[in-house]
Amino acid sequence: MTSEIKITPLGAGQDVGRSCILLTIGGKNLMLDCGMHMGYNDERRFPDFSYITNEENERLTEHLDCVIISHFHLDHCGALPYMSEMVGYDGPIYMTHPTKAICPILLEDYRKITVERKGEENFFTSEMIKNCMKKVVAVNLHETKQVDEELEIKPYYAGHVLGAAMFHIKVGQQSVVYTGDYNMTPDRHLGAAWIDKCRPDLLITESTYATTIRDSKRCRERDFLKKVHDCVEKGGKVLIPVFALGRAQELCILLESYWDRMNIKVPIYFSLGLTEKANHYYKLFITWTSQKIKKTFVQRNMFEFKHIKPFDRAYIDNPGPMVVFATPGMLHAGLSLQIFKRWAPNDHNMVIMPGYCVAGTVGHKILNGARKLELENKQILDVKLSVQYMSFSAHADAKGIMQLISQCEPRNVMLVHGEAAKMDFLKNKIQQEFGIDCYKPANGETVTIETIHNIQVDIPLPLLKREASKTGLLPPDVKRPRVLHGALVMRGNRLQIIDPSQALKEMGVDEHHLRFTSTIAIEEDGPTNKAAEKIYQLVKRKMKDFPIHYSSDGSISISDSVLIQVSGDDDEAKSVLVSWSHQDEDIGSFLLQLLREDPSLVQAV
Structure with missing residues (x-):
């Protein structure tokens, strides 16, 4: 059976930011992530939802069966209140429990920066964020969630940030895995992404670091600590722009233990309020963290820092060295940008960019x-401070992406959330190494993938035994289809072939028997019973596995439903009547062929 899967990126097609993928599978329409673009402040900030609706005032609810959010980063969920409350969507939105808890906090934080500080109008409100979150259905890891009778989704651990999940989407035999952002290597506070060998028709994977194979994590950490230490020792200030949850905690744990070990007294600060919120959620969702944190949590909470204090805006112009973790991570707005503007003209200072x-x-x-x-x-603004890039990004590198493909064994791969040139490199590598098709659509471009599936049908044992009893007659040929007489019925969501008489009985319909009759003339002299005996011996020899009965009236019966009757006067040609039921069509056909072609019978057609 051939069917299609259609995929159209509205965001993250040959681009990083504004992740939003439309998926049509088995007649169902899904939206995978609903993010915003950090690099734009105009209409390009959000995905173009008019692509989905046909008319201006039409609601998305008419066209979408559900929305899935992979994690709480704004480039994956930042357009959610705009999509649901302003464009209009009333259906279910699926995400994990940590994502549901943290998502509204980051959305509200982003709203405040955009509306209150920049004075933008026509933007979503706090009330809209609350109403949007009421539509969210939280899902557990490895729990199969039935969206409706046909569509089911199942989340897998993605690493990356607290609560991030990859989703296995299934309709009938068609299936797609959407990764969102993921990390295949464990770190200080989160485990590695994992998925089982689910063999989907399509794997849609992020490709942020499509051409990168990262160096040793230990070397990177040592380099990071040396740069920070050298800068503060010379009296400089270090700015580390981060997102509130994720790399921030990873680097805080790293600096905290180093400050302890080296007995450094230089203050380390974190954006006010976010440290407390982060600690709260890491405690609440401790099961999502790494094995080490889970093991040591009772004795010591690694997120309660001794050296790292909340930052106040009044500290920006304080004299002397300091290290500040400030949000957001790409210096596009907020406190991190404000600090950067003040510290950039001084060449003693440093900014360390820890991610993409x-x-x-x-x-x-x-x-x-x-x-x-x-x-x-x-x-x-003159930028005189030292600019350092150190990849502590929690995305899979090229090696990690190849590892995930090996793990889940997809039939096709699609690259999103990456740069076009880098995608080309990875696409060729995937096609060469795995021998499967790989796609990299641009925003607004639709890819159609044909899927071929065998339909699984259950066959009861009695019906198989009946067929097996005919193997002496017509041995199965693996290269040719075999006719099986039965009724095809649907039980729940499974197909089954059962005996027609049973199907009729279940439906309350009277059974009618259909019989076929054919006559062959043979030039066989002598008494009729002699001709019948000759045919009986021939049939017995050729059909050893069947119950054959020779009656006193000269008739021959096979398997209770096939009858051979010889008639005609002595010393004349005889008529051989062959009669069979519709269920034994292959036996009837075989007998006719046997009687016509056997050299021991003198034939006259």
Whole structure:
């Protein structure tokens, strides 16, 4: 059976940011993530939802069966209240319990920055965030969630950030795995992503680091600590832009233990309020963390830091060295950008970018060597501080992506959430190594994948035994289809072939028997019973596995439903009548062929 799967990225197609993938599978329409783009402040910030609706005032609910959110990062969930409350969607939104808890906090934080500080209008409100979250259905890891009678989803651990999940989506025999963002190597506070050998028709995977194979984690950590230590020892200030949860906790644990070991007294600060919130959620969802944190949690909570204190905006111009973790991570807005503007003109200071920066953000510009930045008020900012990039990003590298493909064995792969040139490299590598098709659609481009599946049908043992009893007659040929007489019925969501008489009985329909009769003339002299005896011996010899009965009236019966009757006068040609039921069509056909072709009978057709 051939069917299709259709995929259209509305965001993250040959781009990082604004993840939003439309998936049509088995007649169901799903939206995978609903993110915003950090690099834009105009209409390009959110996905173009008019692609889904046909008319201007039409609601998305008419076109979508469900929405799935992989994790709480804004490039994966930032457009959610806009989509549900302003464009109009009333259906279910699926995410894990930690994502459901943390998502509204980050959405509200982002709303405040956009509306209250930048004065933007036509933006979602706090009430809209609350109403949007009421539509959320939380799911547990490895729990199969039945969206409706045909569509089911199952989340798998993705690492990356607290609560991040990959989703296995299944309709009938068709299936797709959507990874969201994931990390195949464990770190200090989260475990590695894992999925079973589910062999989906399509794996849709992020490809942020499609061409990167990371160096030793230990070397990176040592390099990071040395850079921070060297800067503060010379009296400089270190800014580390981070997202509230994720790499922030990883680097805090790293610096906390180093400060302890080296007995350093320089203050370390974290954005006010976020430390407490982060600790609260890591305690609440301790089962989502790494094995080490789970084991030591009772004796010591690794998220309660001795050296790291809440940051106050008044500290920005404090003299002397300090280390500050500030949000957001790409320097596109908020406190991290405010601190950066103040510290950038001093060459004693340093900014360490620990993760990927989307094109258009200040982070992306300075990583690409920009030393003069035009600010919103048309002023030019001289960037004299040291700019360092150290990949502590919790995304899979090229090796990790190949590892995931090996793990789940998909029939096709699609790359999203990456740069086009890097995708080309990885696409060729996947096609060469695994011998499967790989796609990399741009935003608005639809890919159609044909899937071929065998339909599984249950056959009861008595029916198989009846067929097996005919093997002496027509041995099965593996290269040719075999006719099986039965009734095809649907029981629940499974197909079954049962005996027609049983099907009729279950339906309350009277059974009618259909018989076929054919006559062959043979030039066989002598008494009729002699001709009948000759045919009986022939049939007995050729059909050893069947119960054959020779009656006193000269008739021959096979398997209770096939009858051979010889008639005609002595010393004349004889007529051989062969009669069989519709269930024994192959026996009847075989007998006719046997009687016509056997050389021991003198034939006259």
